[in-house]
Amino acid sequence: MPDIRSSWLPALLRTVEGAEPVAAVRVFAEQLADQVQASHVSFLIADFSGRLLIRLTQSTRQGPGEDAAEQLALSDEQLPYRTAITSQQTQVVAEADVVAEAEGEARREGRSTPDPDADPGPGGSRVRVLVPVSSRGEAMGLLEVVLPQAPDAGVHDVLDAAAHALALVVTAERRHTDLYEWGQRSWPVSLAAEIQRRLLPDAFTCQAGAFTLAAWLEPAGSVGGDTFDYSLDTDRLYLSMTDAMGHETDAALLATLAVGSLRNSRRAGAGLARMASAASAVIEEHRRGLGFVTGVLMSIDLGSGEVEVVNAGHPLPLLQRAGQVEAVPLLADFPFGVLPEAGYRVQHLQLQAGDRLVLLTDGMLERNAASLDLPALITECAGLHPRQLMQVLTAAVDEVAGGQLADDATALCLDWHP
Structure with missing residues (x-):
């Protein structure tokens, strides 16, 4: 041998x-x-x-x-x-x-x-x-x-x-x-799903030093406009989750504007407020008030665990700390594309060792899944790898919705272990 x-x-x-x-x-x-x-x-x-x-x-x-x-x-x-x-x-x-x-x-x-x-x-x-x-x-x-x-x-x-x-x-x-x-691909992929797939990162899981993250998107039968993204630079981790209004190709094209703008601003070195304002402006310019995108943007200092957050009308993240799961109290600004010159507030959160942060789209909270207690399920799955938690959460939502999701169900889990 x-x-x-x-x-x-x-x-x-x-x-x-x-x-x-x-x-x-x-x-x-x-x-x-x-x-x-x-x-x-x-x-x-x-x-x-x-x-x-x-x-x-x-x-x-x-x-x-x-x-x-x-x-x-x-x-x-x-x-x-x-x-x-x-x-x-x-x-x-x-x-x-x-x-x-x-x-x-x-x-x-x-x-x-x-x-x-x-x-x-x-x-x-x-x-x-x-x-x-x-x-x-x-x-x-x-x-x-x-x-x-x-x-x-x-x-x-x-x-x-x-x-x-x-x-x-x-x-x-x-x-x-x-x-x-x-x-x-174990099932046929529609044009809308093809576009949506190209907006997601190549890898849905990343382990790197102070953190482990995993994300998952469970598409609806009529594809919505959910996306998630992440990127590392030398000292920061950037996260985003967006949900474009509507379904199928129209939602996918709206999501393309949002993700393309956010990536372009990020790669140009812009801060979160500028990223959010630029995304809102380009969506309003092209859609003239006929479409909007909710989103949450985060920039995490890998040395200190300090998090900058912008919330553009998006569902609140959930934070698991010391065995308790609670919504992160964030103020909500307008979704991207609602106003031509929208302003966005940068809010702050301090991560502690052992924290688990979960971002969601509203498909995880849809009325067909109202009977699902997400905080309890996150608590129950505290020992699972983020990748496994994502599969458990999205599968649970799909099950309680009877396999008939009215909207994409998307989640991202970040474990902080400096």
Whole structure:
């Protein structure tokens, strides 16, 4: 077995870099299989809902047919997969049908099949190893490896390093191909949803020193105009959450004006008040009072935890501190686009170690979900990673609304741990 300190990983990455972007994962899997004597290696990418894993292949597509991507629901029937993705801990599963499944996958991909009568190794039996693939807390999917016997510590180290490298490969290669976007789409995407998706950050989760954040958007059947965004500079974290009036393409275009303006002002070095005023002005100029966007903007000093906040008619954030969850008492200014020269007040909040801050859109508070006690649910989920909390909250809202959300349900959770 190769030593983790040897040259195998740089050589693997050089080989992958020489492949076409659409073939990068396949080449990576083949190279890793050779290194660990695996009969099968594949990448299962998490879909946008967070409830499915899609086995990524070069022919990944939706719909029926032999070349349709295999989907695994993260249910009780797929407990090892669900445990691996939610806990971000490697799972090792001994299965009697590992060989049969590996043979079927090999036939579909035109590869040679393993010998079912081959000796699995001294005292060993074939196992499936599920290794989380993540980058800064973003659960991208699982690396699935079928081995002739249970891995020892050295093999675990190799697989952990490979999974980390795969996260970097996917992050780099997804810029050049739609393959990964296809893999993450387990349902048809409308034009409005396509526009909305482009307004969101590339990663919905970020772990960086003093904080961990995660966000989630559960779209309504008739897509609303919700967005969230975040960005880091050398000493500050910027957060925003917006909700454009209306539904479908009209709301998506209105959201585009808001997010585009906020990003442009932020990147020009503007403070929150100027960012808010500029966004309001451009929306009023283009929509002439026929549309508005609510929003909350935050700028967090990473050294002190001091937060500057602008609230443009948006639902109040929730703060969990010392076991209690309460709304942050903010004054509300006009939504963006209501007045041509609106002024916005910068308010202040001081974060303390252990605080959890949750931003919401009104879809999380819609009338169909009125029976859901969000503060109680946040308290109940105090020990969960922000990524897990987001899935619990949005799934709970969707459930109490009977799967018929009247508006997008969006949330962002920030854990402060300096």
